[in-house]
Amino acid sequence: MQKGAKTYTEAKYESSELSRRLYRSASEAARRLEEWLRGASSFGAYVAPEVTQLRARLKDYCERLLFTAPLEYGRQAEELTWRKVYYDVVQHFKATKASMDEESMAELRAHLLSGLGHYHHLLLRVQAEARLDLEAHVDVPLLWTHRGLPRGCRWNQRQPGEDAPSPLPEENQPWARQASHRFLIALGDLARYLSELEDGEFNRWAELSARYYWQALALDPASGMPHNQLGTLASGNTFRAAYHFLRCLQSSQPFEGAQGNLLRLLDKNSSQPAPQIDRCKPSTLFTSSYLRLCEQFYTSSDTSGLQSLCEDCLSQLVSVLEQPEEEASLVFQAAVMAIICTDKLYKSGPHPLSSASAAFTLNMFSHVVATCTRLVSECTLTTPPRRHEQTAAGHSDTDASAVLEQSADPTLPEDTNSAATTNGWVLGTEAEQESSSSSTPPLGSANEDGDVLSAELSRIGLLPTVKVLCDWLLGRADIIGPCTQARTPLWQNLASLFNLLLPFISPAYPVEVALPDSATLFPLPEDICLQGTAALCAAHSKINWELRAEQCDECQLRLVYLVRFGQWLSERPGSGLQFIRGQFQPRVPVLTNGTSSPMPLSNDALGSGEGLGGEDERKRVMRSMAHLWLEQEVRDLEGQLGQAGRQAAPPPFLVPHTQVLCARLVHLRRLVASRRFVLVVPSHVISSLDLLKRESVGARESIRWLEGELRRGSRYVRSQKSHERLSLSPMKYPKRKEKEAWELFQILECCHHLERQCPRGGHPADRPMVTLLVCSGPPGAAGGLPPNAAALARTAGISMEDVETFAAKWLTVNVPRTQPG
Template sequence: MKNGCNDLSEAKVAERNEKAKKLYRYVTDVARRISERTSTCKSIPDLFSTSIEVQRQKLRDNCEKLIFLDPVNFGKKCLELLWRKVYYDTVCTAKKLRETDNENDSYLFTHIICGIGHYHHFISRIQSEFKVNFKDLDYTMLQQDEEGDEVNITPTEELLQFGRSALHSCLIYLGDLSRYQVEIFQSLDPSIAARYYLQAAHMDLSSGMPYNQLGNLYMDKNYNLDSVCYYIQCLGCESPFEGAMGNLTKIFEKNNQFTETLHNSEFASQAEHIQNTISNFLSLVEIWYLGKNDTNIPQRCNTIAHLLKISMDFTKTPLPDINKNHVEYTQAIEEESVNPTHLNANLVHKMVQICLFTMTKMMETDEVKAFACKAFTLALLSQLLQKLLKQIESLGLKNPASKYRSRALRVQEIETVEDEVEGPEEESPAAVEIPDTNGNIDSCDELHFKEVASDGDGDPEKLLNGEKNKKPSKRRRRRRVASSESSDMSNAETESSEVETDESCSEEELSDSTYPSEDDSKSDASDSEGSGDEEVVISKQNGDADNETTNKPSETNGITHAASIQVNKIDSGEKDAELNELGIQNFLLGDNFLASIKLLQDWLYTEKDLILSCGDSGESLFQCVVDLLNILTFHFSPKSNDVSDKSKILKYAKHIAKNLKLEYKSIPLPEDVNLRGSSICKFDKNAAEWQLLDRYRPSQYEENVIRILNFIDFGNHIANIVPRIRFNRSMKIFYFKKLHSPKVNTKVNHKKNREWHNTKKHHEVGSGGLLRRLGRLWLTAQVRDLERSGRQAAAAPALLALDAAALTHHLRKVKQLLRARSFVLLVPTVVLQELDELKREQSAARDAIRWLEVQLRAGSRFLRAQRPAQSRPLPLLKYPRKAPAHVHNFIQILEFCNHFIGDDKNQGGNGDPDNSLPAKSAPLLVLLVGGQPDDEYKEFSLTGAARAAGISVENVGDFYTKWRQTAHKNGKKR
């Protein structure tokens, strides 16, 4: 019976194969006839005549029948043949004929609409027949009405693979047909075609074809910025489209022609200025991405940064009244979408993506040149943060640190008024015009706390902490202080604003903080008690209206009364500005640059060295981060207990933040979804975070609240890295500590001068003592860094050995591990031999060999090949005599690994003779494999041999995922 059943099934398969071959011959014959008839058409009506349409319909029906009859052998061929002969060639021919005859566009329009409907039906049938379930697809499966038609057959892996491939192709074809409608008839919005392309991109993350089509779709939009972004993203995929580089080069050539005609005119309109800015930016990207040599890079970067700074201040052009003239209103919107007149969020987002993709490309080729791209990207982030700060303050969201800033200004105003009352006829140098800081970022950011006196009297830190009942110093000293304040305050136009407060983060920092010591405070108190002049007591640290009291006789009442009037003026000017409810609502609905800032801050998490290298030049960036961190934490953080919020929108935002406080870090946002699978995405393409989108889709309000919470985390991360950013626990604010310039003492100590001249060895001893002190400081810093990073660094091995599968199937992840400079990658000789054998069959092996040659020729310190003596037999192991080649190859890899871990085991298992250091619990070496070792050979177990030898074996994907998560948490370079 079994033999009879097998014979019957084999006969059915043979009959199906023969039928499929006959059908394929018929399909190719029909396609040939359509091609011949299409080439002879002289007009559009001839192209859509009844005879040709009948042939096209035959080709549609028979191709669809053959695809579902034998999808494995003929499915891909028929799908391509159907698209080419029925739709692509027809549209291309119609475009040529339309140049002389555009009165018969209805034929072509109907043909494209029918094609869209046909592929919609085709997608539904693919989902139903092959059980392809793609969650991001916004089409439902075809429901079978008749019960007899439903057959619960589980498709094989080959059918599933073909189904996904066919679905991906159909989405691209739908995008192409929608793009033809946009290009020929201008009847549809490009977003419909973009939706098909993006769904195809999400279905196959390795294919760059959809991004190339998106570049073609957005040609000439936003001055070609969108096209450049999508072409670069296409080239960054694992399987880039072949023509993407040619398309990108054409745009660069076109942009160069426009750049040569640019003239720096001061009377350019907003649209012309935006176009000049983008053109200069694309010329800079061309130099970086194509690896051209240019010695004028710094000047180009400065020019573009200046143009961007001007563009940030542009406002939207007012639109015509939609009720009076709807046509002009529609035309204005279309023109703004194609040629914008201000720097909108889409332009900024595309520029950020281009910078990040270009930086990744340069890191693979030349890290030295990539530093210029990093610096430019960091400058772009600084400008975006300053724009965000201006926008937030214009909405009425107050900075909680502003009331503490105003205290120093209040004392200065009081002192100024006192001097004016005492001598109104004199011109006192203490008279200073205090700019209003409410709602003005330029003035508010630049006001600093200065030293009120060189002797420590009137220390601003005491004022900042709200010390009560402290008597001010003498009037003479006040006059001198006010004059110094006026000279300092005149520099309010600079871009570094610093708030110096008491440092109360931890007990270790208290020793280095700016707190006055007990002796100093006692001496200050004694000085103030002995001053014997009028008093002005400022109380109530919470920033409410302060009450001034006088403890002296009536002779000082006039001065204190005038001071109280001035303080009341300041208090009246410091009332909180009214919240712009509509502006805050639009801000939380997407009227911001938070998505672009989110991408940049995710990148900056891994660039700790770049942040620390900013130094004094990064003061404006760090001060802006501090101000934004204080404002956003005060108004949006769920930990903030501010009960004075009268805004329903802010209460709702805090409610959202409270609900999402546990999982907001792991929710992918739209900017993450659109970059999934690329090298600049926060999450790995197979990370578990993507599954959250199946059960939770955040709204626009929630997305922007998540971005705000992510920025708060980013601000805390920067505060932990930058030593000059401090936190005051009593006030619950961050501040940026100012570094005062050293005072120059012009007095000459003649005695020390004579001693210096008479002593010959003084200079030698002094320099030796200086070097000794510098050496101690350096050692202390090294010990502190080792103590902080000891546990984290020990969690990762120092050496990573690779097999052939890891290099062929996971080359991108291997590149990322090498780029991190945290490991030394080891390549055994037998792996090189395997790659040499595989290069004839697999293109991935050729790519791996090419990459290894480049790295080894460049002398990379983090990639080493096996040397002749680096091999040690495995102890207590009986080698198999007759085993497959892959078993012998794996044994040679294990012997190579045993050469490195043998000495480590002899010293105590972890490299320590006493094996007592907990920081060295991680293995010295880990063998990374592309797949699981094949244990089908019964006489010898590969995994057992590795375990017996003490060699850790891990999959590249698992190791890469764990390492990336650890690196992201610790802020290390990926």
């Protein structure tokens, strides 16, 4: 026993010592590479033979370290490989691109191509070492279940005393899966760099890069990094880039740089002149106006002109929907962006913009449903379906029920998994959207007419958008009542669409069955594309993501879900939809010319959109819905705040700490956009940002934003003036070497001047004039504050608050705007 314990201890010590030696060797190789290139002025030095040999040695050390001690040194090895071997080379190329020749570009292209091969090798090796099954997630998985793979058989048949490498321990499985995710993102980045070397606007490398990013997203739907990279890849298409940045910020693990990327994109769109109506396509007009609207919704900025902007977007959406098949991807992305913005506003608390956003999303929902109704009715004009003749082609009733509900053994064929996952990527990329139009028809009838109708329905590209909007409404049942009171045409359009879809559903799928409470539904391509979106969590909780439906069944499953959603909707209190004698009917007809229609409109009238009041009716519904929500939220807000809350007023001056600008810039931008406060940036904070800009992305982002605001002469952002400093005596000052305390005292001196010397302009004497904004967290943690920061601020007579708490408190209260002097 003692000998065995000694052997184990020695083996553990040797493994740890080997890992340390490999890490030291890798660090030394990285240091020598950095020293070699420190004085390089041309790109030729980066591809010199000596440098290439150093990089090869560094890659070898990092790969050995990666699989020797993955949990201890895995992330460091990955970072060294990416940063020193590939990223630095590309950045130097971009910095000296003006002097590049064809030979240098060819050398860079060869270097990037070798990187693709290296990361493919790492991806295969991590599957081999960790025995990962990535089939249906990556293009080239390592198939362990197939014969002809001697390595897997060798491990299984290895003799007990044989000295051979063994797979990674079980506790390394999560690391291996995350490493595969990061390898796919690195492959996408390398392909994106190759696409930037091409002359054409669209090239094969850009498509390959997007494919790698979508595979990384399929491997880890909770990660926001793939969407951030997709947004960067789509920089030429502002609308699609904004869609991906919003998806990144909505994910469970958002990338911190996506916030700045999105705001920079929205600022760029706002600064451009509006496109001329007679010279642009309807889609161009819609995307420009819609991004302006999303900026107001997402940043919770000034609401002036919001009503007219919403009406313009809806009227332009009607023009876009006149070509539904060509613009199906655009409408899908617009609907998802509206859902995300509405969900963000509702989570931030009662706010007037949340009402307007919900009203706009429901109006968009109504227009999309009306267009789908027209398209479905056009399909039925050629050959009317007969539901009693429809049977599942090649399936019995039992088989069809098994397709819709989870079976006891959810194992599916391998080609099914691959096809369904690919569809999830296709739905998210415009480049491959056309392939969905030629998909196999869904479950059809036994006769030829039924097959033709099913094929026509599967080609209606707006039906996935309708399904997504239904998923959103499933989780926002609280807005059904105000929507019914506003007498919106949404209920009539939904009733018409559901009635038209009923004959297409196979008798094997009883529409009276309620939506399940457990995860038993099959995921559709739009569900896979939006997996991980927080706004759709209520609907996605009913999906079993391990299941995959046949491609020919997807359309039928979508129709069944829509009709069962109609059943669920008709049972909600206050709903404007009812299900009577096998038909859907609206409970409350739309007001037309100030009167209420006594009889329900026919399905033909609903499908064609007649009698809805045209442009005037659209504007009336929008105003009515927004007014109802505003009335309710004002009552809720008054009950929460009380009389004291209604009489309170915010301080006019805000002074940010350095860490707030680095880590919480989005909240400062929202506060400035509200035009209720004046942001005063201390000179010491500006100096600290200048020191941090080399190592902090947030510091660089803050500097760019402050420069832009000061350059255009913003009335709500300014820097500290030279005389705006008042001593805190008799408080004892810290020494300069106590960096956190010294910085706090310099900021408090600025706050002290603003509090004591600035004119109050009629404000009460007990009301604070300035608030110091800091980051949340325990004292001395990530906020960059000394442990006694709160006590120091109180002693100096300065109000200090967390920036997130401050923004949540004052951006949801309707207070007069500050007039800066």
